[in-house]
Amino acid sequence: MPTPALDEHDRVRAAMLQAARDAGLLIAAYIPFGVAMGAALATTGVEPWLIVSSSVVIFAGAAQLAGIELLGAGASVALVVLTITVINARHLLYSASLEPHLAAWPRGLRMLGAFLLADPIYALVIARFERPGGAGARREQYAYVFTSGLVCLVGWTTLTAVGVLVGGLIPDGIPLELAVPLTFLLLLLPLVKDSAGAVAAIVGGAGALLASGLPLGLSTLVGAAAGLVAGGVVLSLTQGGDAGRPGATDAGASRA
């Protein structure tokens, strides 16, 4: 952990190392899903180089899975793009949520960072900004965001390629499908700091489960919307109608 005695160079290096560790653990947890996804998509008839490329340019597993399976089934370009867009619509919430923390960044770096804003990276980055003490000085913020994002991007693309190339050789007898939801649970826990956050998470999960029959991967979006409304109601009841932000955040500190 960085200490006040460290100079800026050391703190930036510490942020990079922490990001690499955090992202490396995420990629390890993603091994079963990433390889299984690559193996499943390799059977769709879509060119292997396109499947691997989708991990670089779309960088969102659920949307890649649904979109490429639709392509393999002969769906139109319009339907595939619509499906990918609807599944990834939750990322709008991520950019809105991070805007107060990244407001002081130059526009070019904000736009570059946005490219990396997949689910796990958003979870790592928002937890970093909202931890006690914030995400540090600007260069430390850059180091954490871009290192974690690039490690995840390279790792995810590698897992997809491995799945496409050798996925069929992996034995089915090792149950691993809980690794990804457990990882997201552990990314969620540091973000739940009050009753409003707990209600948002629980109602979000219950809503997504109840909506799991919806097409186009809408269940996550529906669940998240329900969670936001429920959490917002609790926030209004517990903190009143004041304009103040929830006390758990430290957006101001993060702009140091």
Added chain:
Amino acid sequence: MRGRAVLDALAILLGAVTTYVTRVLFLVSKKLRPPRAVARYLPLVGPAVLGAIAIPGLIAPGGELSFAASVPSVLAALAAWGAWRLARRQMVVGLVVGLAVWWALYWAVAQLGW
């Protein structure tokens, strides 16, 4: 075949563009900020979205909602939570303990034939 590959590439490229737009929309310009009335609720985005991703996979792993599938995964989630707290929020400890508990219960359920 080549024409199909071109269309596939076009679909993936356009999907990438719309994905990027969703990620960048509120970060591209300071004029495009979320409304002030909404700003105080933004810290709830993380819990709401990550809850919507994680909880269905823990209660109905692989999309299967049943006693034999759901009880081991829910208990594994509780074990992961407890281990994470005891280990001072070390994510790797929570993940390893959660998976170990799930594998043990998964094996026990299989042995019992449930």
